[in-house]
Every structure is written in C-alpha cells, then in structure tokens.
Amino acid sequence: MEKRVFSGMRPTGKMHLGHYLGALKNWVALQDQYHCIFGVADWHALTTSFEQSHLLERNIIDMVMDWLSVGIDPEKSIIMLQSLVPEHAVLHLLFSMITPVGWLERNPVLKQQLQDMGLKEAVGYGHLGYPVLMAADILVYRASWVPVGEDQVPHVEITREIARRFNFLYQEEVFPEPQSILTEVPRILGIDGRKMSKSLNNYIGLSDSKEVVRKKTLSMFTDPEKIRKNDPGHPEQCNVFSFHKVVNNPSLVELKRDCEKGVLGCVACKEELSRLLVDFLEEITPFREKYQGKESLVEELLVEGSKKARPIAQETLEKAQKAMKIAYQFVREGKEGVR
Ligand code: SF4
Incomplete structure (x- = not known):
C-alpha cells in the first residue's frame, strides 16, 4: 500500500503567516512525495468553541481558500471535511471504548491548553477526548505519517498507543502506528511579541492587503x-x-x-x-487569483475531496468492525432492515 500522510486543521478562518510556516509550507512540499489527505477538522473546533458553531461555515471556506492559494493541490491531494465523512465519528466512538481515561488526563497538550485558558479541567467530555478523535482522523485513513509541530507530538503518541492497543486486543494488524514528521518552524512571533494567533489579533494574514x-x-x-x-x-x-x-x-x-x-x-x-x-x-500564494472570492468552487472541491476520502474510511471501518467481530452476519446478509 502507498504510504499515506494525514494532517488536519481546525477551521479558524483566514490563515496567517504562522500557519504557513508551521504547517502549510510543509504540506505543499509533501504532496510530491506522498499520498496526502488534508482534513478540515470542523468537529474538533466544537470541542472548545461549541458556542461559536455559527461561525464554522464561513471559517471553513476562508481556510480552504487559503490552503488552495498556497498550492494545496486537489489534483495531487485529497482535501476533505471531517463532518462529511461520518466514519471519523464511528471510529472515534469505538476507540473511546478502549482508551483509558488516564491517557487523556495525562495529555501534556491538554494541560498546556487548560493553563492557557485559565481552566482547571477540560471544558467537556469532547474536549478531554480530543486526542481520541484525532486518532480516529489519522487511523481511519491508516496513515503512516503525520506532519505536526513539536507541540502536537504527544497526540501522535496517543494515536500510536490506541493503534497498538486495538491491534493487540483484537489480534489483528488493522492499524499502522503512524510516525510524526516534525516541521521545523522558524522563530516568529506576532506583531506584539506574543505567539502569533487569530484570537490575539497580532497576526500577518496570508491575504492581508x-x-x-x-x-x-x-x-x-x-x-x-x-x-x-x-x-x-x-x-x-x-x-x-x-x-x-x-x-x-x-x-x-x-x-x-x-x-x-x-x-x-x-x-x-x-x-x-x-x-x-x-x-x-x-x-x-501563487494561486490566490484562481481561488480568491470563488466560494462555490472551494465548496465544490471540498465536497469532491470528501467523496474521495470516504471509501478509504469505509474500508478501514469495515476492517475494524470485522476484527472486533461486530460486523454482524445478519447485517452483512442484508437483514438489518433498520437503516
Ligand atoms: S531593533 Fe530596530 S533596527 Fe534593529 S532589527 Fe529591530 S527593528 Fe530593525
């Protein structure tokens, strides 16, 4: 099987220079070496921003427009929307059954996030389980490589642990143990000297005039x-x-x-x-002209990309369910009658 790369981003709207240097530049380069799947993690956005769900649609389009502008190429890679491939959610559910809570509570990324947000504990059940959803995102494509910044390495480590635990429990090598591809990021801060971020409004946007x-x-x-x-x-x-x-x-x-x-x-x-x-x-942003202001083209590409992603995800889910012996015989014979 050709080695796959999966990486995703929460839809935060227009991209800034930090996103380009920290991820997108690397994604563009990886497209020529691997079969890449780039995901818009819209469900992930809800783990902490569920009260701003009405902003998601606009943010998704703005973000993907910038991905396309820098050269993420729908001819070379799959660009997909997480919520258009429901197998992410089903695999997340199955993984949530086999993931010890302690793994999630010890997650250093969560600890840092809580510190940044001034909170003592996860915002909700979905927030605590964020790495399980991320593991499902990666493993539903049986990806071998995950390009990440240093701060995300613990999430890939939990993904590897979940894959290992699943394969061991059900005695079948359904999932690979993906490796991180570390992105070297030059030291660059926002215009006020703090970490470049949309929420701090201290960023240089890729589409700024x-x-x-x-x-x-x-x-x-x-x-x-x-x-x-x-x-x-x-x-x-x-x-x-x-x-x-x-x-x-x-x-x-x-x-x-x-x-x-x-x-x-x-x-x-x-x-x-x-x-x-x-x-x-x-x-x-060599393709800015091609995509700027063309919302319907961006939407179409996202839907098409998700259609390409779905059969891979369906195949994986079937393998996982068979390994767990929950691909019930009567369902396979078409007697389910409830769908
Ligand atoms: S201190 Fe002033 S002159 Fe020196 S690099 Fe910074 S901005 Fe430029």
Whole structure:
C-alpha cells in the first residue's frame, strides 16, 4: 500500500503567516512525495468553541481558500471535511471504548491548553477526548505519517498507543502506528511579541492587503533598548529581524550591522520589511487569483475531496468492525432492515 500522510486543521478562518510556516509550507512540499489527505477538522473546533458553531461555515471556506492559494493541490491531494465523512465519528466512538481515561488526563497538550485558558479541567467530555478523535482522523485513513509541530507530538503518541492497543486486543494488524514528521518552524512571533494567533489579533494574514501589511508592520514591537535611531540595537532579540530572515532579505548582513551600529532606525527597518513582506506573501500564494472570492468552487472541491476520502474510511471501518467481530452476519446478509 502507498504510504499515506494525514494532517488536519481546525477551521479558524483566514490563515496567517504562522500557519504557513508551521504547517502549510510543509504540506505543499509533501504532496510530491506522498499520498496526502488534508482534513478540515470542523468537529474538533466544537470541542472548545461549541458556542461559536455559527461561525464554522464561513471559517471553513476562508481556510480552504487559503490552503488552495498556497498550492494545496486537489489534483495531487485529497482535501476533505471531517463532518462529511461520518466514519471519523464511528471510529472515534469505538476507540473511546478502549482508551483509558488516564491517557487523556495525562495529555501534556491538554494541560498546556487548560493553563492557557485559565481552566482547571477540560471544558467537556469532547474536549478531554480530543486526542481520541484525532486518532480516529489519522487511523481511519491508516496513515503512516503525520506532519505536526513539536507541540502536537504527544497526540501522535496517543494515536500510536490506541493503534497498538486495538491491534493487540483484537489480534489483528488493522492499524499502522503512524510516525510524526516534525516541521521545523522558524522563530516568529506576532506583531506584539506574543505567539502569533487569530484570537490575539497580532497576526500577518496570508491575504492581508498591502496597506494592512504596512500598518501591522509599522506597529511591530522591536528591541526595547533601541529607542532612538542611533542607539545600538540587538537584532537577534528583535522580532522584526526574525521576520527579515523569514522573508529572505538579501541584505540581512548589512541590516544587522547597521542596527547594531545605530546607523539604521527602526522605522526605516520596518518600512523595508513591509515591502519585502508584501512580495513574500504574493510569492507564497501563487494561486490566490484562481481561488480568491470563488466560494462555490472551494465548496465544490471540498465536497469532491470528501467523496474521495470516504471509501478509504469505509474500508478501514469495515476492517475494524470485522476484527472486533461486530460486523454482524445478519447485517452483512442484508437483514438489518433498520437503516
Ligand atoms: S533596527 Fe530593525 S532589527 Fe534593529 S531593533 Fe530596530 S527593528 Fe529591530
């Protein structure tokens, strides 16, 4: 069997530079080496944002539009919507029966998330079981590889444990134990120096206009010790300098020297970055024109992709049910009469 890659994202709407550098850039490259399935994890979004469910539809389309714009290619890869492939939910249910609660309570990703949200315990049953749903997303395609950032590695580890436990319990190698493909992410923060995020509104969006990029760039935090132009700066501690690296500024060496010597002022440095950023965003979204504003095309591609994904998921579920001896004979003979 050809080795499959699965990766998914919660639909948070328009993508930003952090999403590109942390995931999408890698996804684009992987398409030429593997059979890739990229999933819109809309049910996952409900684990913590169930009160904002009305925003999902718009967010799904905006996110997929950006995926397509950067070069996620529906001819090479499957782009699917989790809720259009109900086998994700059924496998999640079966996995939830064999997953010890302790594995979920010990999950370091959940602990970090709770700390960030200022909570003592999971928002709900679905939130605690998030890694089980993620395991179902990956294993329903029997994926061998999962591209993730370092913070998501524990989730892939739980997926491996669930696969191992299932295969052991039912004495059949139904599921592979998927491996993480670690994405190297350059150090880049939001314009206010905190982690780049939509909720903090400190991001550079992939579809931001030239004016918006300029405005955001000029408001970026810099080295706090460089107040006047002729104060010597510390570029390696400055987020603006990290951005210059990301956009491959050809004069990086000179810029560093001039900052340190107090020859370059922060405003001029940011003006230069804003020009380079606009070019960079254009370069990394080669298909922007093709998909921008074409909602119905994006919707169609998502539905088509989900149709391609479903038979793989159905085959896996059948294998799992057979291994568990719950693919009942009378159902297979067509006597179920309840569907
Ligand atoms: S000149 Fe540029 S790199 Fe140096 S501190 Fe200012 S913004 Fe940062």
